[in-house]
Amino acid sequence: MATEGATTGATLLGEPLPVELMNTVTMDRGRNYDALDTDAGVTAWLCAVAGRIRTEAGIDAGAVDEDAVRPVAGTLRALRDALRRLAAEATRDPRPPATAAEPALPEAISTLNALAQTWPELVWPADGAPARVYRGSGTATDLAVRFIAHQAVGLFAGPDPERLHPCLAPNCPLFFVKTHARREWCSPVCGNRVRVARHYRRHHAAPEHRGS
Template sequence: MISDGVTTSAPLLGEPLPVELMNTVFVDQGRTGDALDGDADAAVWLRAVADRLGTETAITADQLDEKAVRSVAGALRTLRDALRLLAAEATEDPRPAATAPELTRGEAISALNTLAQAWPELVWPADGQPSRAYRGARTAAELAIQLIAHQAVELFTGPDRDRLRPCLAPNCPLFFVKNHARREWCSPVCGNRMRVARHYRRHHPAPQGQ
């Protein structure tokens, strides 16, 4: 997907950033993809969401090049895997784990808490309005991961936890926040796939005995 001129292979669906991170595991043309597979990929994904990070920090995309992200790319993947496991528990997700099946619940919580070390500070210029800015790390890349982890703590402890859903379209590993009553799928693409599949089943019933 393209965001601010940066192309990442992951879908960006406008979900909360922790959910966007979960969705860096995706399926494209029947194959599972990982938008964080390499350090360069991790840098591309962070740059693609930099505009959203910048709303609460001073982070800009040019601070998230491959060299800057290389030392924290592993932590970003660890956070992604922890969030997917905790999201699966929160949503009673029936799908098989798409990443890190050996990760335990305790390890996932510990990883999230270790990374969620950003904290908000009041910014109030003499000639402007008060606002909130996050601090907590030496580099922009570290702060980006800490901010996403911090937002994940808020996700799992706030009202969006009850709205978090696994997309149950065939072979889709994505999560989404159910932001209106009729939404059932992560995207219109999955909704169309399900309608096509239902239409096929209605008009091509399975032979008796199968």
């Protein structure tokens, strides 16, 4: 179920983190909206997903504030734009680009590969259960960005890349991972909008001209 992030300005769908990052570009009243266009927006988004990063990667981003996020804000935006370019290629997305400066495919691949430099290690405390923790260079926020890039490699080159889809509802720039065969849209909101549009077309179609 789609939920508007109260502090992020982005739509969080419970998708894999790379897809959630792609979906920081949304549309409002026919105009694209970038939830990461400021450092405050990047901070809010990382705060919103920090719990998932901690759970999935064992990475504690610590105090996610603008001072900690500012050095990685541009990197996260570049990763987002690269992921959207790769997703468009992988899904043959017919929609126009939603970001102003979409990178070329080789550049997008290079950006992803340069950032996906993290690896899992086994941690087994004496008084706890074994766990997988991701390691890499840089600060905790650097590592959070690297982990999302690492996940994206698996998304595009994993066993089910065809599950990634663009949402083709009117004016929707989002992507989603198809979790069941009947899923067509990123969220029930888009599904309802499509049904309303279809109903309108059926009941307001221009009458056919009949020959005399």
